[in-house]
Amino acid sequence: MEILLDRITIEEKESLLEATPEELQPNLELATLDSNVEFRVRHHRVESEVFLNGMVDFKLKFTCARCLEAYVGEFAVPFSLVIKLVLAEQIADADATEDEFVLHPASESVYKLDRHLRDLVALAVPLKPLCREDCAGLCPQCGTNLNLAGCDCQPADPDSRWDELNKLKKAN
Secondary structure (H helix, E strand, O other): OEEEHHHOOOOOEEEEEEEOHHHHOOOOOOEEEOOOEEEEEEEEEEOOEEEEEEEEEEEEEEEOOOOOOEEEEEEEEEEEEEEEEEOHHHHHHOOOOOOOOEEEEOOOOEEEOHHHHHHHHHHHOOOOOOOOOOOOOEOOOOOOEOOOOOOOOOOOOOOHHHHHHHHHHHHO
């Protein structure tokens, strides 16, 4: 996904940019990108700085960590970026820890947003994807999805090797 920097003026305007999953190619372990990534952006320029603000909308397909059912989550993530247009030699001299803005050569009129959007998509993936907050999961004995039906399985007898620790727990 590219933005044409030479077309951005002091007047604030709005644009819609879109990238397919194939174009963006996010490297996700727990999810797959299930829709195009849409970026509704408001942009303007003040001297050598280009300001981009907006929302990134996309859908991710997950497998629930408790019941193993597939589900799709919709995301709307805020995005803000300042691109500072500088001479190419200034980029080499810049401090690598600069995080207020992105340095970009003023001689190049196109800026690629792919890396930033891949990062936003990756950060949206939860550590433990759940189809819903109160997902009951699977029965550990028969494997029935407890969200869809109950089962007649009896709880397993507690392991007798833990009896002494349970006594200590009850004592405190």
